[in-house]
Amino acid sequence: MTHGQARPKRRMSITHGYIGSVPTPPAEPTRAPAAVSAGGRIAVAMTLQNVGAYAFTLLAARLLIPASFGALTALLGVLLVANVASLAVQTTTARRIAVAPEHADRIAATATAVSVSLGVVVGLGLVVLSPVLAPILQLDSVWPLVLCGATVVPLTLMGTLAGITQGQHRWTVLSVLYIANGVGRVVFGTAAMLISPTPTAAIAGVMVGAWLPVVVGLRYLRPGGLGGSRAYVWELLAGSHAMLAYLVLSNLDALLARVALSPHDSGLYAAGLILTKSALFLPQFVSIVAFPRLARARAERARRLATGAVALVGLAATVATALLPGVALILVGGDQYAEVKPLLWLFALEGAMLAIVQLLVFDALARRSHGIVTLLWVAAAVAGGIILLAPLHVQGVVITMTVTATVVAAAAWWLSSRTPEAQPASVGPGAQAA
Incomplete structure (x- = not known):
């Protein structure tokens, strides 16, 4: 609710085990x-x-x-x-x-x-x-x-x-x-x-x-x-x-690359991660702006629009990296990291998929739905096991993380579409010592 907007009427709701008052969301802000x-x-x-x-x-x-x-x-x-x-x-x-x-x-x-x-x-x-x-x-x-x-x-x-x-x-x-x-x-x-x-x-x-x-x-x-x-x-x-x-x-490869790869290769991987983090950070403002809408009941449209915006930014970053790998190499540190140049678009794609996962995590928190947590832990365990146990090099690690992020994004979207929309828990007077 923006400044100057009339405060929405409140109604009683029994949510997550206690009674409180929650604002009835307006049809449109x-x-x-x-x-x-x-x-x-x-x-x-x-x-x-x-x-x-x-x-x-x-x-x-x-x-x-x-x-x-x-x-x-x-x-x-x-x-x-x-x-x-x-x-x-x-x-x-x-x-x-x-x-x-x-x-x-x-x-x-x-x-x-x-x-x-x-x-x-x-x-x-x-x-x-x-x-x-x-x-x-x-x-x-x-x-x-x-x-x-x-x-x-x-x-x-x-x-x-x-x-x-x-x-x-x-x-x-x-x-x-x-x-x-x-x-x-x-x-x-x-x-x-x-x-x-x-x-x-x-x-x-x-x-x-x-x-x-x-x-x-x-x-x-x-x-x-x-x-x-x-x-x-x-x-x-x-x-x-x-x-x-x-x-x-989202940071598994930054940590495990240091363990699974040689010091030189971990440095190459770290350079590629600059693009991963860039593609991940670019659309973060969408989560901040969309959070209040995602907290409302029946937020399917808001979720679709926000996910589409994040995906569009990620796609643009990935395509730009694939078309201009030389420029991307300059951005990640220059010629001393030239060995990783052919893989830079994969690093950008990893970041784009992780950005979608991040938005869907915020969506789950806004709706007080925590089923996504199990999915995240299982994915991290599987990807971590592959990186540590398989004889991977830089390319193998980034492909593992990109595929993992893509699968998690698809599964998280499926979970969000199947989870009943619910009002967020209240912080009414009975709980408001916080």
């Missing part, structure tokens, strides 16, 4: 120009954020040797998986504030407290596991993983800020947060690599840059305790499970 404007701002902001992430990766590919770049890509994959907490906090907070805007400050206080606690727990867990993960990822020391653990705290707070502003339809503020996130990574991460061209320095720069959006949006955080946050935490855990399954699947 009003003020379409305002919605388009908000979507445009978010699209531009997310594009700039992704440009920042891409620029950092591209500069890393040029400033680091292939073996070190492969290590950095694996570390960024670890961060992405750990960042599941941030994504779940954003989704949970945005949904609950959108449903109960009169309790926005209360929800923000709970989200702030929970995100700090969650960030510390996840970060410490990563630090504890660092002696185990370091040799698996072929790292010279545990310090890059320790720094990854420290980065989880500001990333989780960023999720809280994004959720608060998204739920309150503060699209300009949310846009600024996204831009600050991208700027922080490329500026501080690159500066650190210029000082010391190592994966450890790069992650240290990423950690510092992760605080920039938190500082920018600090005034939207609310101090408060954890009392009465049970409903929020349960929803957060369910969302975290779904996002974790998706992030494990």
Whole structure:
């Protein structure tokens, strides 16, 4: 619901085991120009954020040797998986504030407290596991993983800020947060690599840059305790499970390529993954804009339109890569990665299919339907087993991931079409201590 739109009438609903009031969705949203404007701002902001992430990766590919770049890509994959907490906090907070805007400050206080606690727990867990993960990822020391653990705290707070502003339809503020996130990574991460061209320095720069959006949006955080946050935490855990399954699947090759391939080949694969992530990130704004529509009952049309938009962007990226492989090679790091040039279009196709899977995961979360989680875990287990056990090279790994993503996208679409549309769970007064 955009600013200035009349609040929809509310009706009682018994959903997921408790009684609450949910807004009766209007047949069609009003003020379409305002919605388009908000979507445009978010699209531009997310594009700039992704440009920042891409620029950092591209500069890393040029400033680091292939073996070190492969290590950095694996570390960024670890961060992405750990960042599941941030994504779940954003989704949970945005949904609950959108449903109960009169309790926005209360929800923000709970989200702030929970995100700090969650960030510390996840970060410490990563630090504890660092002696185990370091040799698996072929790292010279545990310090890059320790720094990854420290980065989880500001990333989780960023999720809280994004959720608060998204739920309150503060699209300009949310846009600024996204831009600050991208700027922080490329500026501080690159500066650190210029000082010391190592994966450890790069992650240290990423950690510092992760605080920039938190500082920018600090005034939207609310101090408060954890009392009465049970409903929020349960929803957060369910969302975290779904996002974790998706992030494990979408970053599986970034982690396992470091294990299954030689250091040189893992660096080549990391270069190809630049295009995968680009094709994945480009249509992300569709999920942000479409999320409220997907949360409504009878959202088949919204799902079709959103999936079509994501697929169109992915198709364009794949075709452009296939037609202009030389340009694509420049974008992933230059001639030192020329061996991977014939496969770049496959990397783009993998990203396009993963983007469709991501949208359908958000659709499932909006409808409080978690059947897709099993599909994601099974797919990740199968693909991971093939990559680790079969004698694959770069081409074999990217084909495995592309086929897996395509099968999961088709199966997720089939599941969404068969799952009965339902109203999202309420955060009414009985549950609104969150």
